[in-house]
Amino acid sequence: MNLDLLVEDLASSDAPRDRRTLDKLHTVQSECRHLEEILDAFLQFARVGELDLVPTDLNSVVSRFLDFYRPQADDTKIEISPHLQPGLPAVAADEPLLRQMLMNLCRNAADAMPGGGRLEIQTTVVDNRVALVVIDNGRGMDDAARSRMFDTFFSTRPSGSGLGLPTVRKIVQAHLGTIDCESEPGQGTKFTILLPIETETSS
Numbered sequence: 001m002n003l004d005l006l007v008e009d010l011a012s013s014d015a016p017r018d019r020r021t022l023d024k025l026h027t028v029q030s031e032c033r034h035l036e037e038i039l040d041a042f043l044q045f046a047r048v049g050e051l052d053l054v055p056t057d058l059n060s061v062v063s064r065f066l067d068f069y070r071p072q073a074d075d076t077k078i079e080i081s082p083h084l085q086p087g088l089p090a091v092a093a094d095e096p097l098l099r100q101m102l103m104n105l106c107r108n109a110a111d112a113m114p115g116g117g118r119l120e121i122q123t124t125v126v127d128n129r130v131a132l133v134v135i136d137n138g139r140g141m142d143d144a145a146r147s148r149m150f151d152t153f154f155s156t157r158p159s160g161s162g163l164g165l166p167t168v169r170k171i172v173q174a175h176l177g178t179i180d181c182e183s184e185p186g187q188g189t190k191f192t193i194l195l196p197i198e199t200e201t202s203s
């Protein structure tokens, strides 16, 4: 906040020395924002574990998430197409964590489609499990990135934290689910998350 106040103070000055100081302050501001993002990502990663599993309709979670996410997607020219299978069985889930997982996957998809693109979100039942599928038609991953994407701090982005996918995987595992990824450079990326149906996990 003090930094913002300082920038505000100097913004009205035309003195060359103040302009130079202002430039430096803008750099410090953007580095602070970057550190804040890394810290947020790290805290999210560290906090997965405090789970509150209740019978949950995945379609409602996805719909509520999309209501919130759609404006951001529109801003970045990302067209979302949801295909939610009606009458999905409940999963034992922690909704805030599922939203976090969706957010991280959609952010990555958006990062992979800097000029915009298509983001498909499907729910369905596969082999007695509830499936969540997230598909983008972005830049995709080569073998090297594919083999390391779940490693903590692995990132191909200059300002990436490398904690997005490790957090997603941690959330999926905490729900006794599995995550699988298919990706080809230039073709796009598909993440498939399978979650156990609620009756299987409840006692």
Ligand SMILES: Nc1ncnc2c1ncn2[C@@H]1O[C@H](COP(=O)(O)OP(=O)(O)O)[C@@H](O)[C@H]1O
Pocket: 104, 108, 109, 111, 112, 136, 138, 139, 140, 141, 145, 149, 154, 155, 156, 157, 159, 160, 161, 162, 163, 164, 165, 166, 188, 189
């Ligand atoms: N949808 C995607 N399309 C292409 N590459 C991806 C996608 N999702 C993840 N990746 C790759 O996996 C890396 C790790 O992702 P993540 O853990 O979220 O960290 P970050 O987004 O901070 O780089 C990304 O830097 C990128 O190389």
Ligand SMILES: [Mg+2]
Pocket: 104, 107, 108, 163, 164, 165
């Ligand atoms: Mg990410």
